[in-house]
Amino acid sequence: MSAPADTSGHRVTAEIRNEAGRRRTFAVISHPDAGKSTLTEALALHAAAITSAGAVHGKGDRRGVTSDWMDMEQARGISITSAALRIDYDDRVLNLLDTPGHADFSEDTYRVLAAVDCAVMLLDSAKGLEPQTLKLFDVARNRNIPVITFVNKWDRPGREPLELLDEIEQRIGLRPTPLNWPVGIAGDFRGLIDRTRDNTYTRLHRTPGGATRALEQTLDHAAAAELEGPAWHQATEELDLLDEIGADFDEASFLAGRSSPVLFGAALPNFGVSHLLRTLIDLAPAPSARTDTTGAPRPVEAPFAGFVFKMQANMDKQHRDRMAFVRVCSGRFDRGMVLTHAATGRPFATKYTQAVFGSERHTVDTAYPGDVIALVNAQSLRVGDTLYDGPKVEFPPIPSFAPEHFAVARALDSGRYKxxxxxxxxxxxxxxxxxxxxxxRGEQAPVLAAVGPLQFDVVRHRMEHEFRAPVELAHLDYGLARRTDPDSAPVLHGLSGAEVLTRRSDNALLVLVHNKWRLKVIQRDHPTLLMEPLLAGGIEEQN
Structure with a gap:
């Protein structure tokens, strides 16, 4: 008589697949001041993860947004670092990654986009596609990330909705497929017609300050026509036009990055946010197999593997800890697992693991593909590192951007050199x-390289307030960096308008050049010297 089959492995595999199917991991990307952090807060409010929404610039009794936890973010009213928010809603787990909108922090956004399965592209109704939005969309496209578009600030004066759809299609080649349609022009926002639910009309009523969910009233078409008058008739005529041109949602086209579902709303008064939440649950892709460094797709049910996409120190001012944010790519994570650090082959214990909601945190015992976990006191980890259980696996590293601003850092107090x-x-x-x-220059005067000058402000602030080591930054007159090699370095270092610096953390040997004209002269006079472009804005930089 044969022994009964062991079904425990099948049960675990089914569990992992089921849990991965419940996850939606996405980022919100936009130009600065498009309302990204406000939308993040509104989504959390509608999912009942918080009881009242904050404002980027808090007024009266309204607090600041949950995702902007740094003192400098709260003081300036901009997002400086990405934030991870986990929200449980309608039997789904939403892992929402808020990203900095400012171009100076685009490298942080690039790292976040390596960890998500979908992106919400936020547009200002008055400004449409802005430069930083275009750059971030290029990153999303290069990473084959499906994009959902949310046209924000419809409660303020703006452009015509059909004009915005045309701009999306003409400028970035995405076919827009509106899921809802506004009644009332931008600045006179009455409500939304849901194209996915037989053109159901929902009238919206603002709540005081927008700190709680907007009140919604469903009307039939006759009542809507009587109440809204010309605004209703204009909206229905525009809907007829959309039907004629076939601007309907197509899942295959969306997942392939050829079309984008479009929604209209206003995040500050919480108009249209609930529809975006439903869209993320219904349409955003669940985690799937991720390609490793060998080019092989790693199934979600394979043994645990994840990669570090963000490091952050001193989130807890009381403990001054160092956290590694890890995207779970496969398998089930159980707190206390001893994983292997792919870069060193050394074991890594996971006794202290947390989920983070802005500055708040709680212990995580179990996580599945799509989840973001924060490993506390991860001194040995760096951005791009892989952690795994079982046979070795490693995911591709996250490239560094080409810096364009350089400054020498020196300690103002020599007694605090450590x-x-x-x-x-x-x-x-x-x-x-x-x-x-x-x-x-030596180690006492390292050169700091940045994509944008605001990064230097963050350095000054954090060095003084977190590390108690104020710094002096002296600007260097270089505007370009190129990768070189040990054979070319001595020659380049002796040329006017160029300086070779020893390896950065990814072991790249860089040469700094004053400007692109000087670069062309060097390349013309020394064509055999290696001066390779670096990654810039999510695409390979051009000479």
């Missing part, structure tokens, strides 16, 4: 700036 070195190393590991060391 704190200075520790702080600079920490900011380097987090990706706040790239730290380059020159044999000529």
């Amino acid at each position: 704190q200075f070195r520790r702080g600079i190393a920490q900011l380097d590991s987090e990706g706040v700036v790239q730290v380059l060391v020159s044999d000529v």
